[in-house]
Amino acid sequence: MVRNPEFVQRIYTTDFSYFMDRGFDIDEKTNPLDAHIFLLSGAKWRYVRSKLSPIFTSGKLKWMFSGMNKCVQSLTSHLDKTISFGKDVDMKEDASGLTTEVISSCAFGIEAQSIGNPDGRFRVFAKKAIEGNLIKNFVRNVSPRLFTLLKMRSLPIEVEKFIMDLVAQSFNHRLTTGYTRNDFIQLLLQLREKGSVEFEDLDEEDEREKNSLTHHEQDKNVIELNDNILGAQLFVFLVAGYETTASTIYHLFYLFSKYPKCQDKAREEVKKALAKHGDYTYQMVSELPYLSNCIDETLRLFPPLVINFRVCNKDYTFPDGTTIEKGTKIVLPTYAIHHDPSNFPNPEEFRPERFEQSIAKGSYAPFGDGPRVCIGKRFALVEIKLTFARLLMSYLIKPSDRGNEVKFNPKSFLLQVKDGLLVKLEKL
Numbered sequence: 338m339v340r341n342p343e344f345v346q347r348i349y350t351t352d353f354s355y356f357m358d359r360g361f362d363i364d365e366k367t368n369p370l371d372a373h374i375f376l377l378s379g380a381k382w383r384y385v386r387s388k389l390s391p392i393f394t395s396g397k398l399k400w401m402f403s404g405m406n407k408c409v410q411s412l413t414s415h416l417d418k419t420i421s422f423g424k425d426v427d428m429k430e431d432a433s434g435l436t437t438e439v440i441s442s443c444a445f446g447i448e449a450q451s452i453g454n455p456d457g458r459f460r461v462f463a464k465k466a467i468e469g470n471l472i473k474n475f476v477r478n479v480s481p482r483l484f485t486l487l488k489m490r491s492l493p494i495e496v497e498k499f500i501m502d503l504v505a506q507s508f509n510h511r512l513t514t515g516y517t518r519n520d521f522i523q524l525l526l527q528l529r530e531k532g533s534v535e536f537e538d539l540d541e542e543d544e545r546e547k548n549s550l551t552h553h554e555q556d557k558n559v560i561e562l563n564d565n566i567l568g569a570q571l572f573v574f575l576v577a578g579y580e581t582t583a584s585t586i587y588h589l590f591y592l593f594s595k596y597p598k599c600q601d602k603a604r605e606e607v608k609k610a611l612a613k614h615g616d617y618t619y620q621m622v623s624e625l626p627y628l629s630n631c632i633d634e635t636l637r638l639f640p641p642l643v644i645n646f647r648v649c650n651k652d653y654t655f656p657d658g659t660t661i662e663k664g665t666k667i668v669l670p671t672y673a674i675h676h677d678p679s680n681f682p683n684p685e686e687f688r689p690e691r692f693e694q695s696i697a698k699g700s701y702a703p704f705g706d707g708p709r710v711c712i713g714k715r716f717a718l719v720e721i722k723l724t725f726a727r728l729l730m731s732y733l734i735k736p737s738d739r740g741n742e743v744k745f746n747p748k749s750f751l752l753q754v755k756d757g758l759l760v761k762l763e764k765l
């Protein structure tokens with residue numbers, strides 16, 4: 338386990354070439370949906386990541402923004418209905434409904450009606466896809482080889498079939514009818530047909546990602562971008578994207594209910610931005626620095642991935658002389674690093690102002706860092722900002738009279754509350 342921020346930074350960025358992989362073994366025949374960038378290693382990972390990077394640039398996010406906006410509007414209608422019955426709102430349930438709807442719409446091109454509908458088909462399959470099986474997860478983490486040798490299945494068969502059928506039908510429908518939509522399926526089809534998606538309308542972060550990955554000519558064709566591989570990427574956007582984003586949204590609802598001054602300050606900022614831009618646009622949500630700090634602080638207190646992994650692929654010596662051997666699995670304890678008082682004084686306090694100063698490298702990594710940083714980071718941040726921009730203008734967030742203490746689900750590999758998370762919303 339490595340928790341010294343300087344060493345963490347070396348693993349994520351400076352000496353990334355030693356720590357590129359997470360150390361999973363993939364058997365694509367037994368588990369075709371496993372061939373996605375979270376699990377892939379080495380040249381295969383680098384090649385697929387470089388092909389997917391253009392899909393997550395700011396230009397493409399702007400393109401998908403109106404789809405996200407529609408989903409957040411549906412959430413507002415649903416919340417209006419709930420509070421009109423005098424009920425408190427279970428933000429765990431409603432945030433999960435929202436983020437599933439956003440992913441089903443932006444990734445799969447499907448309006449799945451997941452908001453306020455926990456039994457909707459898409460929600461049920463999404464939940465099943467991330468539900469852990471303790472024994473399976475243990476074997477996979479401790480001995481990835483054994484997992485492959487035993488031909489263990491990573492997903493329930495019905496989930497695999499649901500996703501693969503969905504991808505095949507969507508590709509077919511678009512190709513035969515010429516139907517287009519601003520979503521990931523469209524971009525992956527472009528990738529399949531033309532071999533690449535153009536990098537366009539790049540900002541600084543896009544440039545960094547582009548430069549870190551495009552100079553590996555030798556990786557070309559290490560893996561064929563067929564429908565199975567593309568389907569696996571859509572699948573990982575769903576599993577990596579929906580519960581992580583929902584967890585951040587409901588934890589910030591909880592924090593705003595406990596810290597009304599921070600809530601008011603964020604609302605004032607949104608009001609001014611709305612007056613300046615006239616509507617909820619991509620540009621408008623990009624100009625909310627205080628709300629951004631609130632989100633960063635939420636991710637510090639409640640990082641959805643409490644630990645991260647890397648495997649060392651060549652013997653490596655840290656500056657203090659500690660040497661680790663090739664093949665050593667490294668745990669990066671994100672939650673512990675974020676709650677260490679030597680990194681963040683009074684770590685249990687919600688203090689968004691911390692992020693007005695620059696944060697020491699290696700001490701804050703809710704999305705990981707370096708060339709293997711979360712590819713959906715900006716997608717998630719835009720979605721969360723847009724959600725709060727709209728909802729702060731509609732509701733006052735208060736603690737529920739029935740209490741809303743956070744109790745974590747010990748069975749989940751994500752930081753997830755165990756039961757619901759109630760808040761009281763008052764219409765403004």
Ligand code: HEM
Pocket residue numbers: 374375376386573574575577578579581582585640641642645646702703704705706707709710711712713714716717
């Ligand atoms: C608040 C929301 C999210 C959090 C906190 C989060 C966190 C993370 C973390 C910690 C990693 C590991 C990075 C590393 O090892 O350096 C990761 C990887 C990844 N995330 Fe996210 N994530 C979020 C949302 C999303 C979304 C919305 C998507 C897709 C639409 C997504 C897709 C991925 C993928 C595909 C990877 C694997 C990247 C690779 O290995 O190249 N994530 N995420």
